[in-house]
Amino acid sequence: MRIKPKIDRKRIIIMAAADLFREKGYNASSVRDIAAMVGLEPSSIYSHIKSKEELLAEICLETANKFMLGINIISKQDISAKKMLKLLVSLHLDIAFENPSFAIVYIDEWRYLPEPILSEFLNLRKDYDKKFKKILTDGKSDGKFSFLNSDIAFNIIIKTLNWSFTNLKKFRREEVEEELNHLIFNGI
Amino acid sequence: MRIKPKIDRKRIIIMAAADLFREKGYNASSVRDIAAMVGLEPSSIYSHIKSKEELLAEICLETANKFMLGINIISKQDISAKKMLKLLVSLHLDIAFENPSFAIVYIDEWRYLPEPILSEFLNLRKDYDKKFKKILTDGKSDGKFSFLNSDIAFNIIIKTLNWSFTNLKKFRREEVEEELNHLIFNGI
DNA sequence: CCTACCGATCGGTAGG
DNA sequence: CCTACCGATCGGTAGG
Numbered sequence A, B: 001m002r003i004k005p006k007i008d009r010k011r012i013i014i015m016a017a018a019d020l021f022r023e024k025g026y027n028a029s030s031v032r033d034i035a036a037m038v039g040l041e042p043s044s045i046y047s048h049i050k051s052k053e054e055l056l057a058e059i060c061l062e063t064a065n066k067f068m069l070g071i072n073i074i075s076k077q078d079i080s081a082k083k084m085l086k087l088l089v090s091l092h093l094d095i096a097f098e099n100p101s102f103a104i105v106y107i108d109e110w111r112y113l114p115e116p117i118l119s120e121f122l123n124l125r126k127d128y129d130k131k132f133k134k135i136l137t138d139g140k141s142d143g144k145f146s147f148l149n150s151d152i153a154f155n156i157i158i159k160t161l162n163w164s165f166t167n168l169k170k171f172r173r174e175e176v177e178e179e180l181n182h183l184i185f186n187g188i
Numbered sequence C, D: 001c002c003t004a005c006c007g008a009t010c011g012g013t014a015g016g
Helices: A005-024 A031-037 A042-047 A052-076 A081-098 A100-108 A117-141 A150-161 A165-170 A173-186 B005-024 B031-037 B042-047 B052-076 B081-098 B100-108 B117-141 B150-161 B165-170 B173-186
Strands: none
Touching (some): A005 A052, A052 A081, A052 A117, A081 A100, A081 A173, A117 A150, A150 A173, A150 B150, A173 B150, B005 B031, B005 B100, B031 B042, B031 B052, B052 B081, B052 B100, B052 B117, B081 B173
């Protein structure tokens, strides 16, 4: 007797959707395409999912929750802001290399989330950003960081960390991490 | 007698399209929406443009050409790599602040360009990237830059420069430029 | 999980 | 620049 086989099928569909959304963008990806990728007729997809939007929601929220989980663990530790930032670099790379398609869709396609999921997603992001910024401002208070405006610096650094996940496969993870740490902490 | 009034109308349509593409993404933006923005019936748009794709092409190629023009001027000067990189920071901010919608569409929506325009666009980008990378490697040869891998460093820095053009309006240009220069040259 | 199908919306054209 | 309209494609449902 198989237990909840639908769970596995659904996961396969979500992963196929992530690959497609990444490649063509959410709006240019059709349910028919996703169905073909997993060997189903278009309408059969709906035995496993409620809607195309649900697929995007699962991808974006799962990834957002990974970031939240990670930053919560990092924030709680009794270490310097500099070490925390180093762990954040590592966290972003963990998530990006673990599942590149999810990471790219999370970065590039979240805006197509329907309400009320969009609000839920944005709240997670706002929470993440706040915790990230606190690490930066703590580091500045301690005299370890010397950026000028914490909002601008935060925006630049978060963008840097989410750098072209697109080209990720071309490089080894350790190389990327070394380079990011070098640039963030010492500059070019 | 009015001379070539269509040029102005077309420009207005392109700018409206850029605003819409930026806000909703290319695929989620309909010709009907663009027409409504400029006060025309949907079909009347086609008296001014050939297709929706043409609008995207104009936005992306015009912006790509601005970048090419800028880097060609910068590369020709007899100055250090560090000064060149500083001018590149300035170039990216010039283009971003001059027309944020064009800049964002250029960054986020270019992949929806149809062939053969996509290839033309990618060739411009490849040329730009090559010139940008040369400045970085020159700076390293001179011992002024200390990054590790020029491909990775280039990707990170270009991403940093194109940082959330999305939030640009929240900050003053000089502040952003100061912060970028600080982070790129000295680190956090 | 499939066959059959639907209403909505899309980019674009014909003809004036 | 408009009215009228078209074929294609979309997300999704009915019913088995």
